[in-house]
Amino acid sequence: MKQLNYKFVIKYILPGLFLAFCLAIPGFTSGYMLRVLNIALITYLCVLSLYVILGMCGQNSFAQAGLWGVGAYMAANFVMKMGAPPLAALLLSSLGTAVFAFVLGFAFFRLRQYYFTFASVGLMAILNGLFMNWNEVTGGALGITNIPSFSIGGAIIKSEPGNFYVIFFICLAAFFLMKVLFNSALGRSFMAIRDNEIAANCLGVNSLLTKSIAFGISGALCGAAGALYAFLAGYLSYQTFTFQQSTMYLIMIMLGGTMSPSGALIGTLIISLLQEWVRPLQNYMQFIYGAGIMILMIVQPEGIFGGGKAIYDKYLKHSKTARTEAD
């Protein structure tokens, strides 16, 4: 057995190294880069929510940035008007957004396929209109200022590195929850709906309920992301939670590949960092960014991770089966 155990390397050593690297990040990055990463990780939660509803359940939603906003404003209100501790606000707003999304899903998922997508475009516009004009709850166009930082049991987390660890661990938890969901009966029923709704029904899957649950779970992720954003930014305004933001999530997940949480992470990081990399271009930055998206899509229409997985299946899995046959 001179052969290296690929499975072991891929399953444990590489992720372990990656984890160690991530934990060390605050040690060698600047405040700016860390801020970018923090926002990217919060965005990752929203992209994961799109992974649940689009990648697993096959329903494309443009309302995710709206749900993100719902979570953010909920958290701000819980903390500032009701005096809830941030941790409780995080959980409550995640739960609240989940319920909100679930109820809406129950209404919207009577629509099939792209009609739901259309409805989600409408929902996004309606939510943005509310964020801008509902003075009592969202502070209107001026937004909400002076939102306290995140804290756990009295320990206030104000610095970027502190926030990084909090957000990182929540993302990690979400990542593993996705893995659990993927292997659960619920996850399988999502995927059955994605692949063929009628066949799924014939296996006892209630599509309306299941899709609503998927939307609810995506709402929970967006809600958590919203709360984290509120605590990190300290300021909320309508100009953050826009349709453009939702389309960016779609770009991210399409680029990374809709089929895995890791792909979503890669897509999120590429787009988030691409936006910052093109900064030195100043006036040309968005132009090159747009062209970059086009080129990336043309080169890798199935998403970058889609390609990666194909390579994994082709070479690494092959060597594994070869080995079992040799045994």
Add this chain to the structure above:
Amino acid sequence: MTSISNTQKQPVLKLINVCKRFGGVVAANEISFELYAGEIFGLIGPNGSGKTTLINLITGIYSVDSGSIVLDGKNIVRMPIHNRARVGIVRTFQHPRLLGRCDIRANISLGKDLADKRKIPDTDKYQERMGVLLEAAGLTNVDLSDSIEKLSYGQQKMLEIVRALLSKPKVLLLDEPAAGLNRKEMSYIINLIDFAVKEDICVLLIEHAMDLVMSICQRLTVLNFGQQIASGIPSEIQENPAVIKAYLGGSRNAEN
């Protein structure tokens, strides 16, 4: 119409005067038959005679225009699709509909999921049952963590039946299970159907392969243009002039 069923047994599934029309086309006209536990019931007819439509009506994909479908004495015509699956009506498709981007284990687990939803208590025996089924289907050598795309068409069809059987259904509807399969694979299908019969599941079989239908079905019914033109045991059907005219025609020898 002669019936060979045991009169002391209650039918599991009963169709009473089921009608369905699409625009001007009558897809099912006054169809009635009953299925008993552990029985293999054949449904044959030329292309476009309404066989698959009938399965779609039983599973609820289409709603019936009139008539009733009774499972264990309960009319289920108003039940949505997923609830019909949960009370024990499970089907396969002409072309297997599996989770294309998942591994084999996930696909099989969908059957277990349905069993859980049906509250079948023997989950501890699940592994054992799966092993038996996979062996019967000739799928013992496959790696369960492989992608579903690694399986041949025939194996995928087998897998779909295994998945259906894992949920311990009351009624199993097989839509052309043997189409496109070779002899060896056909024998696995027979294995699986035998397994179903042993578990007292009633099997409704749509099939074009005449020798298979004639050899394993206890009773048959023949459809033509949505009409039930004959019912009975295989030997009777084979001699029925209406059937020969409508379906087998002069090409019966070619069929074999």
Add this chain to the structure above:
Amino acid sequence: MNLQLLVSGVSTGVVYGLIAMGMVLIFRAVGVMNFAQGEFLMFGGYLCYTLNRLLHLPIGLSLILASLLMGAVGVIFMRTSYWPLRNAQARAIIVSAMGASIVLKEGARLIWGSIPVTVERVVNGSTTLAGSAVVQWQYVAIIVISAMIMALVYLLLEKTFIGHIMQATAQDQYMASLVGIPVIMSIGLTFALSAFLTGIGGGLLAPLFFLNNTMGATAGAKAFAAIVIGGFGSVQGAIIGGLIVGLVEAFGGAYISTTYQLVLIYVMLVLVLMFRPQGIFGGKIQEKA
């Protein structure tokens, strides 16, 4: 007052109709919603501005030339953001169109700057109808020109050979190529026509609403609502949907709420979807996107 609202509603409505019609043409041809359609409006307007204000051509000629140039832009757009992805999933095409819309928006800013500009009116002045309703002739010009173009395009699609080729390709690309229709040309034509239709709206609207590089997003969003409300995938539906959106905007703003004018349209969109998903005038929809 109502008459005045009617004229403004109809004239903005027909422009939404032009954009929506362009979107529907592309949707029918390639089965994907074009998320950069609003940018065509903006780009067409700027081309018209270049011809009219920078090269000092008369406005009529500028409009015609600009919309013809837009046809070329449409072909380039097709070649870069659709054609390389024609075999990929629809979502990939949507994403690349989003990238293209950023490129168009920012490209226009780099070329023409971010200070809003305007072009000449087709007809100057205004008239007073029914005592109090003031109607600017430009509004009437928009309605008349748009209606003419819509009618022409409709005839082109239904009555001419080119139209039949485009429709055949839209229905089944593979079959079309089997009977000898060059698919790339037919699709290119569709994109050109779509950009032409939408682009002319930019030049017409410019004197009333001015041009800036970000006007496409709002217009595109309203055209999208028009398509869904009118009936998905049908050309007539797009026109009627555009008119409905324009009128709801005008009368809803006057009688219900101006704050939530835009929200109103989307509430209507959601309601239409809930109760009549195929749209008010839509028929059967092919399952494509």
Add this chain to the structure above:
Amino acid sequence: MKRILAILLIVCMAFGMTACGQPAATSGEKTAPASGAESAAKPIKIGLTTVLTGDRSLEGEYASNGIKIIQQEINDAGGVLGRPIEIVIQDALGTDVGAVNAYRKLADDSEIVAIIGSDSSNDNMAVSPAALELKIPTTAQGSSPKLRDMCNNDNPWLFQLRACDETLCASLMRYAVETGGYKKFAIIHDTETSSADQARLFTEGLAKYGIEPVVVVPFTTGTKDFTSHITQIQKAGVDAIIGACFQAEAAILIQQIRALGMTDIPIFGSNAFADPVTIRLAGDAVNGVYCASAWVPTTPNPKGAALAKKYKELFNEDCGKAAAQVYDHVSIIVEAIKRAGTTDRAAVRDAMNTIDNYEGAVTRYDLRTNGDCGRGGLLVKVENQVAVVLDQITSEKIIKK
């Protein structure tokens, strides 16, 4: 092969567009110190976040031009502390996240002494926590009262180097009621941050005279057709209209008000109504518009007039508000560096607080408290498509300590 072709096409498109692009406004990270004599000395860096790309890029165009002028002027005059200055620009993208990222990117450069925020209260409020955390003197171009309170109470590092809208709105309303003698007002405003704020302040300004607006018509940013809004105003029967929105909407609004038959009705507007862009777009219709503006190119202020002249020469356009503002912001920061005698951020912050009577191009500044530092603006009326200054508004600062 086809993919490569497509990519080539995109690249060609990109190059084609950049080739036709305007040569202006590409200053940025690579801006070299202009003066040859001081090139040996290391430049003092000042950051600027502004919206270069995206939806509000008009501001960025003005700001980058204004920066060029002031940088040249200061360096030609020998710089500060014997060193030239260099202004580093980052794009705020017009979103909260973009503004904060741009700010953080600048803040990472420890040589940057102070940062100038963008022309939006939203952006300024979004970067406030970062300014407080990183302890960098930051100037805000937003004019919202909420921002003023934030500067005064929560964040000693943030300076609102601008007359708070309250002063301007109140004096415009005073003029409208006392001089104009109007009593029935309609307010039409954008629901976007600063416009909504100004609309509120106009209402408050009127309330001092016991007048309530007859009708308030809000609209969403990007609204192009105001027929339904204007018919509401017509129906209400008013003798003056108050408007608050950005340039493009203001121009459309003015044109449509005139076109729909209200040719004589006076329009009182926020900053944007007498902006050069608005005047150019709206044409004749803009005549007779009153405006309490922080800045017009026809300002009687000698420094401002010189700037306006210079800007016109260099860029062949009228000088916009954002250009004049960044001009003043840089001057004030340089003044503070001069007074502090060091580039230490805290020392510069303290030095800024000592500036109490600084004559800028826009107005006089008083930085003894952080908020509402600009002391006033101009009351203008547009006649023959020129903004004619009627009066200069100056308020004295009330220092509560």
